[in-house]
Amino acid sequence: MTLLEAIRLPRSIAQRLRIEAEKQGMSLEEYLVELATRDLDPPERAREYIETARALLEQAREELERGDVRQAAEKAWGAAALAVKAYAAWREGRRLTSHGELWEYTLVLRKELGKWVSSAWNAGNSMHTCFYEGWCEREHVEDAIEEIERLVKTVEEKIKKTHTET
Structure with a gap:
């Protein structure tokens, strides 16, 4: 189930969200995370980003199981972008x-x-x-998910280590 299927919105609003996400070069999920986290302090934003990145990787695997290579690819991209954003928020309090x-x-x-x-x-x-x-084909996405997962896990370990030390 996609996010838009899970949240019932008027079609015009859902379409507007998708268009705004595309203008920003983001997946819909990434765009909604940006909206939802804009007022959080950087450490909390970093944790939300990385949690969402993990969820997107799981969704990418689910999309592959259903045979939707393109949606799986977009979820994998979103996870990679959010991992980088999480690191920037965690390390410098910076919003990319x-x-x-x-x-x-x-x-x-x-x-x-x-x-x-x-x-x-x-x-x-x-x-x-x-x-x-x-x-791309299924195998391309599977390979990418493996590499992106390493990035997500490594960033997550950094964030969690610092969070537990404070």
């Missing part, structure tokens, strides 16, 4: 609002977590392309 800022910030993660972050980020971006172009 554009694709350019996401790309730029992945260099911080790469420096601090390792070169593998570039591969995970590239996997996420290829899933964003897959969603719009529909060129």
Whole structure:
């Protein structure tokens, strides 16, 4: 079940949300998370981002089981983007609002977590392309989910470690 199926909204509002998400280069889920977390303090925002990233990875797997490769790809992309946003919020209290800022910030993660972050980020971006172009196959999405999951888990461990120390 998609988020819009779970929440009953007038069609015009649902369509407006989807259009605004697309304008921002975000999945609908990512856009709604942005709206819902805008007034949270950065540590809480980071926790919400990473929790949603985990949920999106699970949804991506469910979409693959149903055979919807494009939706699975979009969920995987959202998880990668939210992992990067979570790290920025956790590390610097920074809110990333554009694709350019996401790309730029992945260099911080790469420096601090390792070169593998570039591969995970590239996997996420290829899933964003897959969603719009529909060129990828199930195996591409499965591979991307594996790489993105490592990114999500690593960021989550950093956030949780700091949260339990405070």
